[in-house]
Amino acid sequence: MARSTKTGVIVGLVLVALLAWFIVPREMGWTGPWVPAALEVYLLHPMLAAVVCEIGTLVDQRRLVGVGRLLTIVLAGFVLAGGALIAQLEAMPGDEGVFPGPAQLRVVIEDSWCGSSNCSRILEANGDRAPEVMREHLASQGFTAAPTITGRRRVCRQTGILVTHEVCAELQDISATAVRVEWYVN
Template sequence: MSDAGVDDSTVAPLCGRLRENWWRLALIAATLVMAAFAWYEPLVAVFTVIPVLTWCWGLARSDRTGTVVGAILLALAAWILLPRDLGLSGQWVPSVFDVCLFLPILTAVICLVGIRGERSRGLPAIGFCAFAVAGLALGGYTAVWYSEGDTGNEGVWPGPSGLRVVEGEREGGSGGFSRQLDATGDRAPERMRDYLSSRGFSSQGDDSPSICRVNGVVLTYKVCAVVEDISPTMVRVSWWI
């Protein structure tokens, strides 16, 4: 057999599989790219990827149903991940608690509707029940973690581009921790305030120097920050939950 014959016998089936499964690869690739940029919240990234991977490689049978349900799951993933990729958040972006508690239930319903009539529902039902239980467990763990005040980036870090940003030491104890950063550069105080305002932080309407925002759609929590002008070219920001 010639080399060309060997190549044809190897490549042709591979090309056929790629043509048949292009939609699976496209949906998975798009989700993984979004998750990679949101990896600073690994729990959210992993939980958002699992439904798309499970549907595309484990549950979907027909191209038509697979593409429609996969597109719905991709849109759901984009709602969760894209704002994080862009540094945005607020009451229209699902919080980590929303993701852990509601995403497994919502995706289970979507997938079970999609596979009805395509295959036995016993195994998928068991799998998604396990996914929901894992979400509840991790949601509870995350709630304890947040109650201890272990503050994440929360839209403050790494600060606006063009400024030199250095993170300070964390302050606090068992009641909670705050994080701090110093930013230097041209018009640093003004640019930092504009940066935080664009990410949903606003004044509380009283004499408090804090600016706050609420994260999450259903299960919400508040993040607050204080911006302190050190000089016209230096600003210090402290934030906590």
């Protein structure tokens, strides 16, 4: 695609860095407003990659040569994003910073269920000061207090840049040494 080796290497490095930014933070369990949602890998990444490639062709002083191919890549990204959205409508939530929980606690039950248009996962953990330790763990993962719906303590966090989704966890103190956490994607 690039006429010069220098332009090809620079564009390639930018594309690798861009892909790393979309994949690594989620796999590492990081949170925050600059951590891309999984869906953005299909939606936002192809658009940004197309822009980077087109800038590379302009630097090589080639007029908009590969616009058709780049638009095809972007369109394919949108089609894949639509498929991913449909597939995730009733998908089980990922670990989302909740599971496996803090190292001080021992998970004794891990379960999941799906109802009408939503799925959730459940874990019960025990250990010294389990409810307090779990609340601290969730706070360290970016969860903040949210209004209660079912009477249980609820914390939520948002993930994504353009396509945001909210993950909420409901905590139920079973005893001073046991806690139940149910989490789901809104």
